[in-house]
Ligand SMILES: O=P(O)(O)O[C@H]1O[C@H](CO)[C@@H](O)[C@H]1O
């Protein structure tokens with residue numbers, strides 16, 4: 001039995017941070033970073049039966065062309081991904097009355113609809129990238145017992161990309177190929193996504209502070225392992241792939257490219273590009 005300090009339920013029986021009851025969650029889940037993006041997704045639903053919000057975690061559940069879908073905001077960063085994924089999993093795989101793990105486990109389909117910055121000059125702003133791999137420069141995966149992920153790819157990253165002793169070892173986890181197939185159309189670029197712990201220094205951006213590795217993005221752009229290159233930077237994908245992999249869920253991350261760091265450009269129509277990715281995603285799911 002899970003003690004009340006481990007599985008934390010609110011007075012109404014909902015899970016601690018997400019504030020959701022098990023029946024309020026669909027088995028197909030779209031995650032977005034920005035809480036305001038939740039209604040940009042759910043405005044396409046025919047019916048919305050659940051609207052719940054606590055902190056940065058906003059959830060709408062409803063029907064899109066007869067398919068039940070939940071859309072949930074994670075806020076920014078893999079620290080939030082830890083909370084969201086543990087609680088999503090508990091909602092389907094723990095009996096909240098007995099506080100025991102269910103014998104028959106449910107696997108969720110989780111699709112991230114996020115924004116990102118490309119590091120290759122040929123990936124233009126306003127294009128879409130599907131993350132074949134999440135490359136974690138955060139350390140979330142290392143805090144769980146794991147099988148090491150794609151250790152050959154991670155070793156190649158360690159060998160080719162500068163780090164110092166204060167940084168964690170990179171980890172590499174793949175998307176779920178069956179789920180990814182649903183989104184592999186001509187408009188989708190397949191890529192490999194680096195997830196890091198910040199938007200500025202960790203993505204080698206300078207306003208006033210100098211990043212530790214000023215050449216980081218050039219080095220990432222020049223990386224090659226088995227003819228695979230790194231395409232883009234953001235802040236959640238590797239954590240999502242790690243947690244989905246550890247918990248037995250299927251995940252894929254779709255990125256609306258808003259910045260191109262190689263050309264120094266930023267989208268002139270970020271909202272329209274995100275809206276296009278939302279419509280694309282819902283279409284592929286129905
Ligand atoms: O637009 P979202 O989904 O939040 O994703 C990206 O945007 C945020 C930074 O602006 C980070 O969360 C990054 O991963």
Ligand SMILES: O=c1cc[nH]c(=O)[nH]1
Pocket residue numbers: 115116117118199203233234235258259
């Ligand atoms: O450059 C970018 C753009 C969006 N999100 C990021 O994390 N980085």
